[in-house]
Amino acid sequence: MSLYYLQKVLFQLNRDPGVRQRFDSDFAALLDEYELTEEEREALRKPDVGLLYVLGVNGQLLMHYAALCGMPWADYIEAMREGVCRHGPVRAGLYALPDPAP
Amino acid sequence: MPLVFAGVCSHAPGIVGRAHMADPADRASCHAAFDDMRVEIEATKPDALIVIAAEHFANFFMNNMPAFAMAMTDHYEGPIEDEVWLGIRRHRIPGHADLALRLITRVLDEVDVAYAEEWKLDHGIMVPLHFLTPRYDLPIIAVNINCQGPPLTPLHRAHAFGRVLRRACDEVPERIALIGTGGISHWPATPISGRINEAFDREFLERWSANRRDELLAYRDEDTYRNAGQGGFEIRTFIAVSGATEGLAADVLYYRAIPTFSVGCTIGIVRGLEGYDAVPQAGGRRQG
Numbered sequence: 001m002s003l004y005y006l007q008k009v010l011f012q013l014n015r016d017p018g019v020r021q022r023f024d025s026d027f028a029a030l031l032d033e034y035e036l037t038e039e040e041r042e043a044l045r046k047p048d049v050g051l052l053y054v055l056g057v058n059g060q061l062l063m064h065y066a067a068l069c070g071m072p073w074a075d076y077i078e079a080m081r082e083g084v085c086r087h088g089p090v091r092a093g094l095y096a097l098p099d100p101a102p
Numbered sequence: 103m104p105l106v107f108a109g110v111c112s113h114a115p116g117i118v119g120r121a122h123m124a125d126p127a128d129r130a131s132c133h134a135a136f137d138d139m140r141v142e143i144e145a146t147k148p149d150a151l152i153v154i155a156a157e158h159f160a161n162f163f164m165n166n167m168p169a170f171a172m173a174m175t176d177h178y179e180g181p182i183e184d185e186v187w188l189g190i191r192r193h194r195i196p197g198h199a200d201l202a203l204r205l206i207t208r209v210l211d212e213v214d215v216a217y218a219e220e221w222k223l224d225h226g227i228m229v230p231l232h233f234l235t236p237r238y239d240l241p242i243i244a245v246n247i248n249c250q251g252p253p254l255t256p257l258h259r260a261h262a263f264g265r266v267l268r269r270a271c272d273e274v275p276e277r278i279a280l281i282g283t284g285g286i287s288h289w290p291a292t293p294i295s296g297r298i299n300e301a302f303d304r305e306f307l308e309r310w311s312a313n314r315r316d317e318l319l320a321y322r323d324e325d326t327y328r329n330a331g332q333g334g335f336e337i338r339t340f341i342a343v344s345g346a347t348e349g350l351a352a353d354v355l356y357y358r359a360i361p362t363f364s365v366g367c368t369i370g371i372v373r374g375l376e377g378y379d380a381v382p383q384a385g386g387r388r389q390g
Contacts, residue, residue, distance in 0.1 A: 004164060007163075007164070008163065008164075008165070011159050011163045014159065014182065015159075015160060015161075015182050015222060053293075058159070058250070058291075059290060059291025059292050059295075060158035060159055060250065060290070060291055061159055062291065063291040064183060064184070064187075067183075067184050067187050068184075073120070077293060077295060080292065080293040081293045084293065094252065094332050095292065095332070097324075097327055
């Protein structure tokens, strides 16, 4: 689990057109520059937005990644819900705090 | 000279980006409330607008996260978000490096604020500007309080920052308007995006509009997260405005819970500022 670096990839993708370009043309080499687990690399490659959410990525980074991957808003929300069903509760980060009240 | 304007507003991206999906009455009333705020700001003829926002990883990340940061630049680029997604075209937005330098120098006497000569704007500032300075012709000084990456800036420090920022504004000759932007309760970009705790929001706005410092600083982050979501951490920006306008009450011109916009949309304006000339006040209360 290296949530810091996982989020750093997304942070740099969101704000740096040069990184975005390498994301398209040179994906594996780009990810080599970050300390990521195989699970995290796979989640980025698929992309598996639901798993990224469960791994603890902040929505303020993740929603832009989903948009970059061409996911409409409703699909993005659904992907997170499905992610929790498939992979269990959020494991780290902000959303690993106790569940919000209903 | 004394601050000419102070207020707060929401900044949720859906307010513009998902406007077409909203109930027409919600959209119209929310956008009209922003327009009322624009009219009041313009009437005070400010030389610059300070926007205290909670940014969302546009500039700052957990590699080097400042508790407070101010922009010291003559121009910004924004939004960083996809233009279609946000519904706002990318613009070059004027800043005011010289004024920022003087303000930051004064603030540093009391608060360790970071400064940045390069700054990109995300929806936290772009959504308010879209309504409040639609021609992007008013110089902006962007301010960030860390509401995103824990450990977060403590509430009492946000208040103290507002106080010294106010003193800094009072000591320069420029006419300065100040706004804080953020949500109250909301769960943005999560599976429960769209949830709004209206009772929490109204209680908070009561404390904010009466500028009751002790009650504002009594919120604990664990409770805020439980009752108002991680978006509720953005109350720091409103509390900084309270610190900047100590002793003054505010009008909540507009509050309406609009799930499509994922937030209780809020417009509040502080009354009784010494620098605020007697200008006709727009609209009155627009309760949702």
